[in-house]
Amino acid sequence: MKTVVRGLAPSLLIALVGIALLRISLGSDVFLQYVKEGLRYPLIASGLVLLGVGIAGLVNRLTARRREPVMRFGRDAEGNAVWQRPAAAEDHAHEHEHEHDHGPRVAWLLTVPAVLLLCFTPPALGSFTASRDGADATMEKTNYADLAPQAPAVSVPTPMSLTEFIGRSHDPQKSLENRKVRLTGFVAPGPGPDEWYLNRLVVSCCAADARRLRVLVHAPGPAPAADTWVDLTGVWHPVPDAPANTAPRLDVTEQHTVPQPRAPYRDLPPSDS
Amino acid sequence: MVETSLGSVRHLTAAPAVTPPRRRPALLVGGPPAAVAAVVAVAAAWDTGGLRAWRTLLVAIVVQGVPFLVLGTVVSAAIAAFVPARVFTRVLPKNPALAVPVAGIAGAVLPGCECASVPVAGSLMKRGVAPAAALAFLLSAPAVNPVVLAATAIAFPGRPEMVLARLVASLLTAVVMGWLWVAFGRPEWLRLPKAPDHHGAAGRNPLDEFRRSLQHDFLHAGGFLVVGAAAAATFNVLVPPSILQTFNDSPWLGIPVLAGLAVVLAVCSEADAFVAASLTGFSPTARLAFMVVGPMVDLKLIALQSGAFGRGFAARFSSATFVVALVASIVIGGILL
Structure with missing residues (x-):
């Protein structure tokens, strides 16, 4: 379960940033407290791109999980046919797959502006x-x-x-x-x-x-x-x-x-x- | 080498024996949830003017940078996923010393601020473009594109020589830095982004590759954008503007002071001309230095570069660029202004 969450986290994070951008620019003038007017459409566009990438990543991850077999036919060390759990058999093979999707740690800093925008909405400079x-x-x-x-x-x-x-x-x-x-x-x-x-x-x-x-x-x-x-x-x-x-x-x-x-x-x- | 990048992880799968042990970044020792909780607690508890302004500035710099970062990562992910490497080897001259000026001038076509150019330069290197040429592109793209030059013309009405001086000094700096890399650069200084891996490539289409590379590049660069924005916001709140008045009277000290100011303020390259125009107490050459250094070396950019190419690289490259840009501004400013 933990690996599922870890794999999903970067997609959730990128979607969160996208939502934060859309929240301040789409049908809202909050972004004018931070940047100039002309950035509205670039902000909406990049918000949509980020949200789309996040959702695509989530869908991809979840469906990939469901496609995995529960049990797999394999052979043990003596060559006897056995049923194996993929989790045990492919531990090594999957390791890098998870790391692959496990985003860089510094990326977590993006939650700071995203949470500030979504929950606190810093006021205009005064x-x-x-x-x-x-x-x-x-x-x-x-x-x-x-x-x-x-x-x-x-x-x-x-x-x-x-x-x-x-x-x-x-x-x-x-x-x-x-x-x-x-x-x-x-x-x-x-x-x-x-x-x-x-x-x-x-x-x-x-x-x-x-x-x-x-x-x-x-x-x-x-x-x-x-x-x-x-x-x-x-x-x-x-x-x-x-x-x-x-x-x-x-x-x-x-x-x-x-x-x-x-x-x-x-x-x-x-x-x- | 502290931050965990996809590049090093890919490297790990290819040759596990030589991979250095993964370390946690010093930045986030407490772990992500603790860091977030601490920041939120600080934000909620301290509602003083300075901290309120700091939050607004942090958010403003990030909000300003993200669309350009998205543009840059979309372009770089598109290069990584759809453009074959041979395109670049065909377009650019074989000799790196000749490729540098071509790449420097090519920087004019990417409209946007410095946030966009770092990921693009990274993916150019991945695609086999000589690092020197990619670095010249990295430096010139935010400084000489039409949007920035138009903004400079608006900020300095009736002074077209300022626009020309900015264009020439920025191009000169970018090309000289590229040549310096050809002459003295060592590959081991640059933690090159690894070429895209092809394990499991059978089941992976270019679109999926595009999505993965966009997600990774954006998250990585975005995290460093926040680091740079936090540093710039801190300087903005802590350093009183009146310090600048101290240097009004000495024309020679004004040049390095404004160049240093450009580094710590991290104003985006489309806006720095307006800031330079408002620094009326300084000589035109000092203001030129502000506009030449700003798009090439600033806190936001140093953070992004250390994320993309490694900290050692960012330290060497940024300090060398600072010196070259300063000299270029003095020379060009002396001739044209």
């Missing part, structure tokens, strides 16, 4: 990564289109991605001045009282290459808990003579807690839908 000291990603000098005119009294704020907000804060045209904007991101603790950071992490391939975008928020009252996603309305607060990679400052007039967006690593402007 305030721990965003709060690490280090240079902020500097914005490329981009020319932004003129914003639609907005009278100071108009209460409809302009939704903006953090990339655009930070980029425009360096804009020599000062296109952000006296303009209400709406930003979405998650919260990380700030350097002083009534100060905290609104963050986004952007990813170009997987979470290991996450880069931070952040805005220093000035808001009355206690800061929301770290990692909370918020939708902020406020006005850019220019800080004269700040170095180029300092986070721009936003004075907040309104703040709402919102659920984490579908694709946490895509820096999109907030939308009402």
Whole structure:
């Protein structure tokens, strides 16, 4: 019995990895917490391949087992005809067969990410990564289109991605001045009282290459808990003579807690839908 | 020689007398269930920010790598099962020194990151391709394919010389490493993957062979991918990014520092251009070194190589590649950037 299980184990393992991949990519957006959007179909395809290989291996193994005879006619040392159990007679012959299917031990490490994905589903990177000291990603000098005119009294704020907000804060045209904007991101603790950071992490391939975008928020009252996603309305607060990679400052007039967006690593402007 | 591979087991069936005793890998001394239980217990008990980020990073690197690993193992299993050895001997020049550049340029056709190239290189060697040529392919495939070059062009807008420098420096490194192997490489350094066994071949069709080889290659490489991902995630969580600012001012120190960073971060080759673009404090040559070293030497790749070709090989080959890639980046960066 033990040999059966040992023979089945690699197929079960590879099927488990396949199931874990399908679980996060097929009809689910969980994979967006780890990798970029474009990997959805490669993930589904490789999940299906792995599951298929696992199932084929299981079927192959189980049917091979059933095809084996219970007793076999053979001859003993003196040449007398005897019935032998295949297990005893072919012990040696089968030994390598089992080893053959008994996968490499290091492969068992694959259960760690598979079990994490299936049972724990690690969350998207958040305030721990965003709060690490280090240079902020500097914005490329981009020319932004003129914003639609907005009278100071108009209460409809302009939704903006953090990339655009930070980029425009360096804009020599000062296109952000006296303009209400709406930003979405998650919260990380700030350097002083009534100060905290609104963050986004952007990813170009997987979470290991996450880069931070952040805005220093000035808001009355206690800061929301770290990692909370918020939708902020406020006005850019220019800080004269700040170095180029300092986070721009936003004075907040309104703040709402919102659920984490579908694709946490895509820096999109907030939308009402 | 510690991990138990199918290769050594096949070897065992062929010549039991010379087989070294099987040892358990040091990695899993407690046995698989104990290791899994320990990891799950740690994961559930320690919900601190760093460990949470570590779990996400581990899973992210594995999830990112697995599709490419599947692609690589499917290609390598297809080579092992369906492509006869004579195809390669006909296509590649007989002389290994000439086969190396051909194989290096052929690396451009395998789109994907480094996870895909290790199993393919292994199955090329099994099929009788000269190891030097297969190694040149192994190094160049993740670095010079069109997807990676396009990503580099997007990450460095308006600077096509960066793409050219990356292409030239990566090809140069791959070819020089292949030639170094021709000149100095010894077969015993390379624990060559054994040729597919033919015992019981009568009842085995190519499709079954394909399935077996895919399952084995994927599980083996996948286990090492997890090792590499765990190491890279650990560095990512432990090393604060601000350390890099220390080296901003010294242009010469910046080059080895970014090359070393490429090794420990193990960012996939399609994304490393974006990371390099964000390292604004460093010289263009240092960023080039980051992009040349990254796809050829990193923790994930060292783990995969030691799984495929043996630990001794991975240590020698990776350190030599690191030096060659560094020199190639400095030379090409000095000329083009």
